[in-house]
Amino acid sequence: MTSLDELPIRDDLRGQSPYGAPQKSVRIALNVNENTHPVPDEVVAHVAAAVERELRSINRYPDREFTALRESLAGYLAGRVRPEQVWAANGSNEVIQHVLQAFGGPGRTVLGFPPTYSMHSIIAASTGTAWVTGERDADFTLSPDTAVAAVERHDPDLVFLCAPNNPTGTPLGLDTIEAVYEASRGIVMVDEAYAEFMPEGKPDAIGLLEGRPRLLVSRTMSKAFAFAGARLGYLAADAAVIDALRLVRLPYHLSAVTQAAAVAALEHAETMLRTVDVIRQQRDRLIVELAALGFAPHDSWANFVLFGGVADPQTTFSYLLDHDILIRDVGLDNHLRVTAGTPGETTEFLEVLARMGR
Ligand code: PMP
Numbered sequence: 001m002t003s004l005d006e007l008p009i010r011d012d013l014r015g016q017s018p019y020g021a022p023q024k025s026v027r028i029a030l031n032v033n034e035n036t037h038p039v040p041d042e043v044v045a046h047v048a049a050a051v052e053r054e055l056r057s058i059n060r061y062p063d064r065e066f067t068a069l070r071e072s073l074a075g076y077l078a079g080r081v082r083p084e085q086v087w088a089a090n091g092s093n094e095v096i097q098h099v100l101q102a103f104g105g106p107g108r109t110v111l112g113f114p115p116t117y118s119m120h121s122i123i124a125a126s127t128g129t130a131w132v133t134g135e136r137d138a139d140f141t142l143s144p145d146t147a148v149a150a151v152e153r154h155d156p157d158l159v160f161l162c163a164p165n166n167p168t169g170t171p172l173g174l175d176t177i178e179a180v181y182e183a184s185r186g187i188v189m190v191d192e193a194y195a196e197f198m199p200e201g202k203p204d205a206i207g208l209l210e211g212r213p214r215l216l217v218s219r220t221m222s223k224a225f226a227f228a229g230a231r232l233g234y235l236a237a238d239a240a241v242i243d244a245l246r247l248v249r250l251p252y253h254l255s256a257v258t259q260a261a262a263v264a265a266l267e268h269a270e271t272m273l274r275t276v277d278v279i280r281q282q283r284d285r286l287i288v289e290l291a292a293l294g295f296a297p298h299d300s301w302a303n304f305v306l307f308g309g310v311a312d313p314q315t316t317f318s319y320l321l322d323h324d325i326l327i328r329d330v331g332l333d334n335h336l337r338v339t340a341g342t343p344g345e346t347t348e349f350l351e352v353l354a355r356m357g358r
Pocket of ligand 1: 117228232
C-alpha cells in the first residue's frame, strides 16, 4: 500500500484530518450526542413493515423528490413550512454539504463561530469554501453586536450559526439570527440539530423563515428523534433554496429504504420524542452534579454538557473508558463533553467520575 502523501490528492486536502469521533464498543456511549434510549418495539415493528413493503420494488430507483417524506417532515414541523420548502439528505451533514456545494465553493467564504460543530469547517474545506471565523462573547455566548461585527469584517458568502451550539450547548438568541441576517448579503444557515432539547416554549429559527429567503434552518432525526443510524437530516427554507440544492444533489440520493423508514418513524413522532423530557432532566442534573464535584459545567440547551475544570482531559477520558464509559474530548483545554443519557447511564458516569476526582 502506498501512503496518502504519495497520491495525487488535491493540494488543499493534503495534511487534513477526517472527522474522527472514536467509535468504540463500550457499554455506555455518551460521546456523539445520540438519544441513548432504545427505539420502542411498536416503532421498530412499524418501520420494519414499511421497509419490507418497499423491498418488493427495490429493483426500481426511489422517488427522487422524496415527496412523501417531504410531506411528513413538513407535518413534523407542525405545518409551519410547506413540503416545497423542505429538503432532506443522508444526515444533516449531507444537507450542509449540499448547501456549501450550491452556495459556497472556490472563491467563496463561510463564516463560523468556533468552538462550534467540527463538520462545518471540514465540509467547508472539502467543498473548497474558505472557512473564516468570528469570536464569541463570555461563556461561548454570541450577542447580535459581536456576530454582526464579524459579518461586517469578513463580508462572507455564507454564515453558519449553531443553535444550541455544539460542543458548548450554548443557546443562541433569535435576535442574533435576525441581526446577522440583516447585516449579511449571503446565505445564513442555522444548524438546529438539537432544537427539540431546548426548554419548552422557546422559539426556534423556523419561525423566522417567512420573508427571509436567504435564511436556512437545518435539522436532523439523529438526536432527539433517536434515528441516527437511519441517516436522515433535513432543512427548511424558501422553496427557491430547495431548487438550488436540487442542482448539486446526486440523483436518487435518498434510498427507498431510508425514505420508507423515515416516513414510518415520523408517524410515531410523539412516541419517539417521549424521552426528550427525561434527557433534559439528566442534562440539568449533570450541570448541578458536575458543579458539586468541583467541575465547571456550561449552560446547555442541548442533550450534552461541556464541562471545564478538568485537570487532564486525556487522563479522565481514559479512566472513564477503562470503566466502559465513552465521552468526548473536543480539544478544548481542560474540558470534556458528555451526552445526557438514560438516568442509569448518567448515574454511572457521575459515580465513576466522583471516584476519580478532578
Ligand atoms: N449538526 C450538529 C450541530 C451536530 O452536532 C451534528 C451531529 N453531531 C450534525 C449536525 C450532524 O448530524 P447528522 O448528520 O447525523 O444529521
